[in-house]
Amino acid sequence: MRRLVREVEVRPSQLVLPMFVSDTPGDISSMPGVRRHGVDEIGGAAERAVAAGVGGIMLFGVPADSAKDEQGTQGWAEDGILQRGLRAVRGALGNDTVIMADTCLDEFTTHGHCGFLTPEGTVDNDATLAAYVSMAIAQVEAGAHVVSPSGMMDAQVEHIRAGLDGQGLHDIAILAYAAKYASAFYGPFREAVASSLQGDRRTYQQDPANRREGLREAELDLAEGADMVMVKPAGYYLDVLSDVAAASDVPVAAYQVSGEYAMIEAAAGQGWIDRRAAVTESVTAIVRAGADIVLTYWAEELATWLK
Numbered sequence: 001m002r003r004l005v006r007e008v009e010v011r012p013s014q015l016v017l018p019m020f021v022s023d024t025p026g027d028i029s030s031m032p033g034v035r036r037h038g039v040d041e042i043g044g045a046a047e048r049a050v051a052a053g054v055g056g057i058m059l060f061g062v063p064a065d066s067a068k069d070e071q072g073t074q075g076w077a078e079d080g081i082l083q084r085g086l087r088a089v090r091g092a093l094g095n096d097t098v099i100m101a102d103t104c105l106d107e108f109t110t111h112g113h114c115g116f117l118t119p120e121g122t123v124d125n126d127a128t129l130a131a132y133v134s135m136a137i138a139q140v141e142a143g144a145h146v147v148s149p150s151g152m153m154d155a156q157v158e159h160i161r162a163g164l165d166g167q168g169l170h171d172i173a174i175l176a177y178a179a180k181y182a183s184a185f186y187g188p189f190r191e192a193v194a195s196s197l198q199g200d201r202r203t204y205q206q207d208p209a210n211r212r213e214g215l216r217e218a219e220l221d222l223a224e225g226a227d228m229v230m231v232k233p234a235g236y237y238l239d240v241l242s243d244v245a246a247a248s249d250v251p252v253a254a255y256q257v258s259g260e261y262a263m264i265e266a267a268a269g270q271g272w273i274d275r276r277a278a279v280t281e282s283v284t285a286i287v288r289a290g291a292d293i294v295l296t297y298w299a300e301e302l303a304t305w306l307k
Helices: 039-052 081-093 125-142 156-166 184-192 212-223 238-247 258-269 275-288 299-306
Strands: 015-022 035-037 056-062 098-103 146-149 173-180 228-232 252-255 293-295
Touching: 015 039, 015 081, 015 299, 035 039, 039 056, 039 081, 039 299, 056 081, 081 098, 081 125, 098 125, 125 146, 125 156, 146 156, 156 173, 173 212, 173 238, 184 258, 212 228, 212 238, 228 238, 228 293, 238 252, 238 275, 258 275, 275 293, 275 299
Parallel strands: 015 035, 015 056, 015 293, 056 098, 098 146, 146 173, 173 228, 228 252, 252 293
Antiparallel strands: none
């Protein structure tokens, strides 16, 4: 009877697996079960995720410290780690799943911020936009089906759309990180990408106390032509996610971030909670709140459970 009247059913095809590619592969201590993959292994790992049934992969590049500079130029370099990873994944998968790329400078800059800095040390929103366009074009040429601007720069979607169209890349989708909060739950991710962040991102990511602002930011990205919009983090922002889902006329994604993952893994590792039940419930709640797409580090494992 419970199965018959269930209102929400999570599908493997709506799960996206975030993956990290690096020239120095290895496990991530704060995210048990997650690792940085080498370029030579990322294709095989992606194939396993597709075999499990996931609907997409989101790729993040982890450059060596020596490859970083003030402007993050390796972010759009042909031989940048993310572009090499994208080529490896596209070569292994072709069009078997949706290949997404994170379109942001933070991993590639020496200061760890998502945009260029002014001489005073503040993020220069408008100067950054051209770099995002260059990144998006480089990612598409390397094999991405979807580019995902995550830096919360005003007008990032509009500029990327114009840049892609100007190159004749009309079939590329833009997944906008539309409502991205300055969250404490990103900590393990910063280990994963060997972040060089100095200070914090509160001048361009949203205040966790603001609900209406999240909807307003999503509406701006929709007006600029986003094909999909995202709320990040997911589990602690279900109210914002519900608001965005009710207002959006395009698919809505939500990112179950590294801190959410790490807390469940840590508690389960101590035997304090049922791991499988907690993972399943947490993702179900995100879908129940309105997400069409869920980015989660459990995507591959959860997809096998749901088959």
